[in-house]
Amino acid sequence: MENRLEIDREKIDSIIRTYDANPEALLMTMQDISDIYNYVPPEVIPILIEKLGVKESLVYSVATFYKTISLEPRGKHVVSVCTGTACHVRGAEKIMDALKEKLDIEEGQSTDDLLFTLEAVRCVGCCASGPVITVNKETHGGLDRSGVLKIIDGYEQNAS
Ligand code: FES
Numbered sequence: 137m138e139n140r141l142e143i144d145r146e147k148i149d150s151i152i153r154t155y156d157a158n159p160e161a162l163l164m165t166m167q168d169i170s171d172i173y174n175y176v177p178p179e180v181i182p183i184l185i186e187k188l189g190v191k192e193s194l195v196y197s198v199a200t201f202y203k204t205i206s207l208e209p210r211g212k213h214v215v216s217v218c219t220g221t222a223c224h225v226r227g228a229e230k231i232m233d234a235l236k237e238k239l240d241i242e243e244g245q246s247t248d249d250l251l252f253t254l255e256a257v258r259c260v261g262c263c264a265s266g267p268v269i270t271v272n273k274e275t276h277g278g279l280d281r282s283g284v285l286k287i288i289d290g291y292e293q294n295a296s
Pocket of ligand 1: 218223224258259262264266
């Protein structure tokens with residue numbers, strides 16, 4: 137993806153300092169960086185290797201293992217459709233299809249303007265409200281096609 141962003145070196149250094157550059161805090165460090173950019177930019181990896189003294193392979197392992205951390209650019213709004221059993225039974229597939237159509241992307245992709253990323257996730261723990269999506273840290277339940285489209289419209293309007 138061509139949307140390269142400038143990383144704020146001072147912010148990165150201050151996050152690293154928060155955890156005393158402790159290699160055991162690699163996950164938390166990466167999570168905090170991800171909270172700023174919605175992913176861990178590649179430019180940050182050499183800094184983590186140097187400052188925390190960790191191996192590059194460990195950085196990649198953390199990013200592979202933890203779903204909340206990505207090394208690929210992700211949209212400002214990460215839309216996660218719960219595909220757990222309860223939500224599946226209540227129509228998660230239709231919700232996913234409506235989102236794919238609306239955003240014109242497939243699961244795992246981001247819109248060109250990097251406003252949205254679409255993902256599938258396992259049970260997010262509020263099965264009684266299914267089908268459920270989360271947008272960043274907000275949960276929306278009891279959705280149907282028009283409900284989910286309205287939610288996306290709301291985020292689009294806020295962005296403009
Ligand atoms: S299955 Fe979707 S919240 Fe549990």
